Structure formats: C-alpha cells, structure tokens
Amino acid sequence: MSELQPSLAESGADVKGMFNRVARRYDAANRVMSGGIDIVWRRKAIARLLQDLGDTPRVLDLGAGTLDGAIEIARQAPGAEVAAADFAREMLRRGRRKIPRRAHVATHAADGHQLPYRRDVFDAAFSAFCVRNLADLKQGLSELRRVVHPAGRVVILEFLRPEKPRFFFDRIWNARVLPAIGRLITGDRAAYRYLPESIARFRSAPEFAELMREVGFLNVDTEPLFPSGVATMVVAS
Numbered sequence: 051m052s053e054l055q056p057s058l059a060e061s062g063a064d065v066k067g068m069f070n071r072v073a074r075r076y077d078a079a080n081r082v083m084s085g086g087i088d089i090v091w092r093r094k095a096i097a098r099l100l101q102d103l104g105d106t107p108r109v110l111d112l113g114a115g116t117l118d119g120a121i122e123i124a125r126q127a128p129g130a131e132v133a134a135a136d137f138a139r140e141m142l143r144r145g146r147r148k149i150p151r152r153a154h155v156a157t158h159a160a161d162g163h164q165l166p167y168r169r170d171v172f173d174a175a176f177s178a179f180c181v182r183n184l185a186d187l188k189q190g191l192s193e194l195r196r197v198v199h200p201a202g203r204v205v206i207l208e209f210l211r212p213e214k215p216r217f218f219f220d221r222i223w224n225a226r227v228l229p230a231i232g233r234l235i236t237g238d239r240a241a242y243r244y245l246p247e248s249i250a251r252f253r254s255a256p257e258f259a260e261l262m263r264e265v266g267f268l269n270v271d272t273e274p275l276f277p278s279g280v281a282t283m284v285v286a287s
C-alpha cells in the first residue's frame with residue numbers, strides 16, 4: 051500500500067463551510083464541469099443499487115448535497131423511502147426545492163461520522179462524491195456498514211486516486227480547467243482547487259476496496275467509469 055496522506059478534512063479543511071458557501075451555484079458548476087456525465091454516472095450507479103431490492107426499499111443517500119442522487123433514487127423506485135443526509139444544511143435547502151411532489155425524500159442534517167440512524171435500518175445506501183471529504187474515512191464507512199442491513203448493498207461513486215496520473219484528467223482538466231470554471235461560476239476558487247488536491251490525497255481503487263473489507267463488507271467490486279475511469283463505482287455488500 052502506498053504512503054497515504056491525510057485527507058484535507060483530516061488536516062482541518064472546513065468542508066462543511068465550503069459546501070454551504072458554494073451551495074447556491076453547485077448544480078450549475080457541476081453540470082458545466084462534468085458536461086452532464088455526472089447524471090449518467092448517478093443513473094447507472096443507482097440502477098445497480100436498486101437491483102433486486104423490491105418496490106419499497108429504504109435507502110440512504112449519504113452526502114446527498116443538492117439531492118440529485120436522492121431524487122434519482124425516487125425516480126427509479128417510486129415506492130422507495132429515501133433518507134438524504136448531509137452536514138451542509140444549505141446544500142439540502144437548495145435541493146429540497148427540486149423534490150418532485152410524489153417522491154418520498156426526507157432530508158436530515160447529519161454528519162457521516164455519526165449517523166442518527168439505528169443499526170440495519172436501510173436496505174441500501176448510496177453516496178456520490180462525499181466519502182473523499184470525510185475526516186475519518188474508516189469511521190464513515192463503518193457507519194454505512196452499521197446502518198445498512200447485512201443483506202443490503204452500498205454503492206459509492208467517487209473520484210479515487212489514479213494509480214498512474216492521467217496527463218489530461220489530472221494535470222490539465224482537474225488541476226487547471228476545473229478550478230477556473232468553478233471560480234467563474236461560484237466565485238470560489240479555493241473550493242475548486244480543493245477537488246484535485248483531495249483526489250491526489252485519496253485512496254486508489256485497491257486501497258479503497260481493502261478498507262471496505264476491513265469495515266466488514268464481504269464483497270467489494272470497483273468499476274472504473276467512462277471516460278478514462280475518471281470516476282469509479284464501488285459496489286459492496
């Protein structure tokens with residue numbers, strides 16, 4: 051295993067304040083920066099999450115942000131009860147306006163390190179682009195293991211550290227283009243410089259899978275997503 055650097059949150063970065071600050075322009079920045087591919091990633095990951103779960107699953111979305119994932123879960127499984135948890139209240143507040151009338155999505159201001167839910171209460175949990183921000187990743191993943199039923203499934207979307215730096219995505223796109231676009235749209239340069247820095251400090255796919263096993267997931271798969279494995283889907287049960 052490589053020498054892991056502490057995450058930025060572990061080193062004291064104010065992740066909650068940062069997301070509260072960019073909440074107003076978060077969706078716009080996301081769409082421009084990903085060219086809409088984040089929507090495709092969420093759809094695919096959520097289809098996998100819900101596979102064979104029945105019509106009325108109880109599903110957690112951890113780090114739900116402005117609720118794109120939680121709303122997609124409710125769209126794909128209209129009978130699902132979705133709990134959308136995030137510690138940045140402003141992100142949830144922005145997201146609540148987008149919840150369709152018939153969707154069962156409840157928002158909870160909660161920290162992923164200490165979730166306010168009973169053991170085994172969810173049939174499945176989803177988390178998109180959140181776990182890289184945790185100050186204590188092992189604790190956050192253990193919380194996911196605790197609240198999801200042993201027969202349940204967890205699907206995580208994340209930008210894992212590439213094993214070999216990719217010239218275009220790491221040196222040009224993430225390091226230069228994204229911070230510039232993020233600054234233009236949100237006015238917050240620091241928040242979008244945080245992105246490449248946090249990826250560089252994060253775990254690679256094998257390291258991440260190993261940690262998932264350490265916290266008690268027996269089956270862990272990692273699937274690099276188009277294009278160039280820039281994002282990874284982790285499926286664990």
Ligand SMILES: C[S@@+](CC[C@H](N)C(=O)[O-])C[C@H]1O[C@@H](n2cnc3c(N)ncnc32)[C@H](O)[C@@H]1O
Pocket residue numbers: 065066069112113114115116117118119135136137138141160161162163177178179180183184185
């Ligand atoms: C990059 S955003 C992703 C939002 C959403 N999942 C999406 O796909 O657009 C990361 C989210 O994780 C949340 N987050 C980060 N650390 C967290 C923690 N310790 N507890 C709860 N939420 C956290 C942030 O507030 C933010 O809303």
